Amino acid sequence: MTPRLRRSHLFIGFALGSLLVGLTPLLGAANPVGTPDSGHAHVPFEQRTAMAAPHHPVVPANAEEPAAPVLDRAGWTATASSEETIGENGRAANVLDGNARTIWHSKWSGTPTRPPHTLTVDMHRTAVVSALVYVPRSGNANGRIGEYSITVSQDGQNWGSPVSTGTLADDVSAKTLGFAPQGVRFVRLTVLTEAGSRGPWASAAEVELLGDPGTPQSTVDLARTGWTATASSEETSGENGRAANVLDGDSRTFWHTKWSGGTSAPMPHSITIDMHRTTSVSALAYEPRPNLANGRVGAYSVTTSLDGSVFGAQVAAGTWQDDGTVKTATFTRATEARYIRLTVTAEAGGRGPWSAAGEIRLSGPADPAAHGSWGRTIGFPLVPVATAVLPGDKLLAWSAYAVDRFGGSNGYTQTAILDLRTGKVTQRRIDNTGHDMFCPGIAMLADGRVLVTGGSNADKASIYDPATDRWSATTDMNIARGYQAMTLLSSGDAFVLGGSWSGGRGGKAGEVWSPDTGTWRKLPGVPADPAMTDDPDTPYRADNHMWLHATSGGKVLHLGPSKQMNWISTGGEGSITDAGDRADSDDAMNGNAVAYDIGKLLTLGGAPAYEKRTATRRAYTVDLSGDQVQAARTGDMDHARGFSNSVVLPDGKVAVFGGQSYPVPFSDATAVMTPELWDPATGAFTSLATMAVPRNYHSVANLLPDGRIFSGGGGLCGDECGTNHPDGAVFTPPYLLDADGSTKPRPVITGGVPPTATFGASLTVSTDKPVKSFVLMRASAATHSTDNDQRRVPLESTPAGTGTYQVSVPADPGVVLPGTYMLFALDGDGVPGVAKFVTIS
CATH class of the missing domain: 2.60.120.260 (Galactose-binding domain-like)
Structure with missing residues (x-):
């Protein structure tokens, strides 16, 4: 409809x-x-x-x-x-x-x-x-x-x-x-x-x-452990509509006012959260129950109390729209309280005297040292659907043939480049390649160029060269594709698989592009079928956005989003063999995988189908030892997420941004506004400072060379669509901040990083103060929740004098894929400096 x-x-x-x-x-x-x-x-x-x-x-x-x-x-x-x-x-x-x-x-x-x-x-x-x-x-x-x-x-x-x-x-x-x-x-x-x-x-x-669209950027979700909820009216006969359901982490269970027996409780209705402790609160987030409109909150007010008896003046009031989006009542000021009461005076759609809520969360002021902080919103002349980090502190972004519309095969693409040093964005329409690069595959090449394949012009392939700031065409693929997966191989070739979103459904076997010849080689031994999910819209959705991790000898581990993992060989005609299931995971479409250490990956979220299926909170580790693959469940996220983006940090932790608990393209309903940070030492997730803008379908996230993260995009559904987000923001992780929000002192690499280095090289790197470790972070490209270019490689280093270190680059191109990396130095507290770019080949 x-x-x-x-x-x-x-x-x-x-x-x-x-x-x-x-x-x-x-x-x-x-x-x-x-x-x-x-x-x-x-x-x-x-x-x-x-x-x-x-x-x-x-x-x-x-x-x-x-x-x-x-x-x-x-x-x-x-x-x-x-x-x-x-x-x-x-x-x-x-x-x-x-x-x-x-x-x-x-x-x-x-x-x-x-x-x-x-x-x-x-x-x-x-x-x-x-x-x-x-x-x-x-x-x-x-x-x-x-x-x-x-x-x-x-x-x-x-x-x-x-x-x-x-x-x-x-x-x-x-x-x-x-x-x-x-x-x-x-x-x-x-x-x-x-x-x-x-x-x-x-x-x-x-x-x-x-007015108020969502939680301020300076807040963080409060932990709901020990909280209780009571309501002026609950439905207990016709359904389980108890108030306690708003705190159970599942919007499918909900609070509903009494409606059975032919007598509905009249307005107003109230639901009161008792945190069982006094704390500072600055916002209330209300998530409607999914799929059914009855009881959506319309006119409301929020009051607070220290004792549960005396409630003060309103701290927020208004009228929410009659839709399924997560709503937030932002307080005009942070308030010390134990009890928070949401009072409902009208149902949003005027359907009846009912009130309902799937989930209720409260937010308080964020501690920058624990939760990080967000910069101001940065606008773009397009929705950044695809992004790539470039040397020279640049971020390349592109979307479709028009600023906020896509469709057809128009032969040109809107692009933009954000200069991270000046904050300026330059826009350009790319016509010379004849390629509409909406919904492509991406691989960061060994020489630092960006290879973009398929999408709306499903057989095309284009290359962006950051050294010359020029786009050029390369040979068309043998198989037309859109929503395909790509990765660079240890050989320096580029591998592509899947992609039935465009160019016809099914038959999207693998192929390999050679930088030496600029041509594609078919891999008939690598059909996409073994790597497909059980999406009901097979194969149109089932072979989309695969998670690929290149290893030694031109091999690739396919580790999702299907629950079955596969080893792929790209020599000769290629082959694909079963590598076992991802522990007890279901298919996890529109989740993602991140290489957080050598041979170690984290997979996060996703849903059993591309859309309109409840997402999961689960996360898994996948460890590689030779040809052996071991997957295990790690700690769960606090929020279920599909269409989210994940970024590995120089210290090995992984940040996840945005997504929806019930993924639906071009929608901000059930949007998750609170990022989370996974710690490999504990396997646990902690909340980060709340975002101001939903980041769902068509959003991206990238690690920047100063150790911060760009998060942006979402939407691209026409100039009459309210969920277009032609913007982004930069998140400063907590490892860079003191409690007052000031930036911690950071180590500085003062010399010894050449523009290029070979596999197995030993670098003599100097710093302005003692550091504990060095790490290579691969410059990466993201689109549609997937970033197969991400890779964190901790390096062996030994002191070589005051402020000088011998830093060893691994000799195996399956560990350090050829290409452009950001070299970070981290001090004893895990604080990274600003990276130096180096190309390993």
Whole structure:
């Protein structure tokens, strides 16, 4: 069924795209500013944004309406550092009048005011705000905002660091500039440049602010051990609807108010969480029960108590949308409490006097040293569906033929490169390879280039060379593919398997690409069938996103997502043999595997089918000893996840981001907002600081050369879809932070790392202070929850004098695959320095 899509929520989401983009300027004539262009009549915001974004692609039937509300602008005022009042009515107040024909414009008559220009909205009350929606004037391009920043204030006098920065595209579409939700009164948009470089102007037709979409970035889930829940009404006859179910970690068991016997409990309803201890609480997350809409919470309020008898004033209140997404009530301030009460005064869909909840979680302020911290939202001019880490501190991203749409075989791809040093993003459309690289296979080659295969143009193969910043075509594959798996081999060749999403269903046997000849060799002895899952949509989904780990002698261990693992030989015609089951695991589609040590991998999450099946919390270790494979269950994640992304850190721990407990493409329902960190020493997972943006289908995560992690993307389902996330954020792991959030002192590699090194080489590496260990982290590429390029290789090292170490590179190319690595030095506390790039060959 096609969902109801309301244009008032077109750009609403969990802190969508603050577009930190350094786009190449779109050139145009610098025409003089005229009078306000003829535009739309006084119409509601949903109709205005619809007119501003004329494209109408097909929207997936399972797209979800986003959750953040448009805040009521009654009583708001707007002021600007510059207004045009002579040549036209360009007053700041026009951005709040509901009429897109009236605009704010900086002064242009006489002597134009030069940037920066500021536009400040005063809500005259404190509210939780998560984004600013900017609607450009239509018709006349002059004054469209280019580079910008957003700051917030409680009093209009004290403004902190920007909560969002970026550069907007030079078009008429409404832009949502997101940031971590927080309670503020004043929001200021500062314009640094005009988008098309036509002049020193700034303008806006309308400005909206979005309210509470999710938990602030500075919080972490509180452990629910020992908690109890009680409710004003429970259903115990017709079903198990007890309040305690909201704390059991399974949204399929739920609290429901009384409905049996022909008498339903009237509103209001309340459910109270007793934490049995007093702690600081800053948000309540509400997960509706899956699959059934009855009882979804609509109008609500949250109150707190120290003793369970006296509850104070509301700390949060509002109305949640009638959809299956996880909702969060963000408190205007952190509150010391033992009891948290959610009071429901209306059912979201007006279906009846019922209330229900699958799960309830509480969040408190995060300790950076224990939970890490998130940077501001970084926007992209596309949804980063695929990413690759490059030398020179760059991140390559690409998606499809259009910014937020895919389909067909269009022969070109939108790409972007984020410069991690400057924060700028450059955008480029790649036409010369004739390749639409949406949903590809990826392998990082031995010489540092990136090989991208198949996808929408299912037989094509393209190569990006970071040394020249150029894309080129290589020979087409023998078998057309999409959603295939790839890995580099110890020989330096690239192996590909599966991929029935495009290019026809089934028959996706393996093949190998040679960098010496640039051609593909078929492997008829490596059919995809033994490696397929039991997905009901076989083979369209069953051979997708395989987890591959290359070993010595050109061999590959296929370790998922099917529960059966396989050894693959790539010599001659190739072969595939059963390597046993992954312990007691079921198929785990859209989970992932991470090589956290030599011959040791961790698999996380996934579901028995590609979509619409409950995901698992389980994680497994897979150990290789020669041809022997041993799999064992390790600690469970706190959250079930499909479509999540996992990243191994230099210290050997593994961080997992995002995903859904009930995976559905193009949906943010059941989104998991709390990352977790797995420790190989204990096998246990711990919670990390909560994300501001859901990262589900079409999201990515990559280790960066400074030891932090990029997490971004999600969506790509058309310009009318509320779950597009053309953005990302950088997570700072706890190993880099003190309790006050300041950065710990880090070791610095001062010399001895050449640009290239051979297998078995001994490097004389110098550092600015004593270090305990060195580790190679392979520069990796991610897409669709899969990153077969990840590899952590601890190195043997011995002191060779003050601040000098002999560091040994393994001689086996099956341990250190040829290619580009980041060399990290770690001190005695496990704190890594900034990596040096080195290519091993």
